[in-house]
Amino acid sequence: xxxxxxxxxxxxxxxxxxxxxxxxxxxxxxxxxxxxxxxxxxxxxxxxxxxxxxxxxxxxxxxxxxxxxxxxxxxxxxxxxxxxxxxxxxxxxxxxxxxxxxxxxxxxxxxxxxxxxxxxxxxxxxxxxxxxxxxxxxxxxxxxxxxxxxxxxxxxxxxxx
Numbered sequence: 514x515x516x517x518x519x520x521x522x523x524x525x526x527x528x529x530x531x532x533x534x535x536x537x538x539x540x541x542x543x544x545x546x547x548x549x550x551x552x553x554x555x556x557x558x559x560x561x562x563x564x565x566x567x568x569x570x571x572x573x574x575x576x577x578x579x580x581x582x583x584x585x586x587x588x589x590x591x592x593x594x595x596x597x598x599x600x601x602x603x604x605x606x607x608x609x610x611x612x613x614x615x616x617x618x619x620x621x622x623x624x625x626x627x628x629x630x631x632x633x634x635x636x637x638x639x640x641x642x643x644x645x646x647x648x649x650x651x652x653x654x655x656x657x658x659x660x661x662x663x664x665x666x667x668x669x670x671x672x673x674x
Contacts (some may be wrong), residue, residue, distance in 0.1 A: 518673070523640045524605050526672035527568075530647060531602075533663055534561070535595050542591070544659045551649045560650055562588050564643045565597040571639035572604035574621055575612070575632055601639075608636070 538545055538561075545558040554560035566583050573580045587593040612632060620629040630638070651661055667673075 520609055520636055522673045523637070524602070524609070526667055526670050527640050527643055528602060529670050529672060530643075530665065531595070531598050533661075534647065534650075535591070537659075537661055538591050541659055544654055544657075545591070547654070547657055547659075549650075549653055551653060552646065557650065557654070558588075558594070560646060561594055562597075564646050565594055565601065567642050568601035568639050569597055569604075571635050572601040572608070574623070574635055575608040576604045578604070605636070605639070608632070 545556065545561070547557045549555065549557045549560050551560050552563050554563055566586075569583060570580050586597055588597075617633045618631050620631050621635065622629050623635075647665065651665055654661070
């Protein structure tokens with residue numbers, strides 16, 4: 514038995530949380546316009562955008578696609594924001610299906626930074642980045658009267674048996 518976490522399990526947790534957040538924002542659209550200083554976002558909407566742009570950035574790296582144009586993607590609506598997440602998810606799934614064991618250990622350049630990391634590390638970064646910011650987001654929104662109706666803990670998700 515391999516006791517480690519599978520990347521597909523992390524992706525499933527990320528997807529479950531994202532789906533819950535989408536439903537939350539559909540029910541509470543005003544929450545997106547709240548001021549928010551997390552990651553210098555300015556608003557909750559911009560923090561969500563930051564999470565999804567980061568997902569897509571790493572998904573593009575893992576699938577050997579360019580990252581040009583991330584800043585010019587449509588972001589006006591909730592649908593636009595979550596379309597970015599859906600695109601990233603599809604690319605992560607592609608990477609999981611096509612990347613060989615050897616390729617997962619291959620170091621890639623982060624392009625804009627003078628830094629290299631393995632594909633494995635980049636995948637984990639993309640997942641944990643979202644977890645960290647969603648935790649900050651959940652706290653911020655609760656402090657402003659927008660309590661979520663689910664517990665965010667991995668252990669209570671359906672992602673892993």
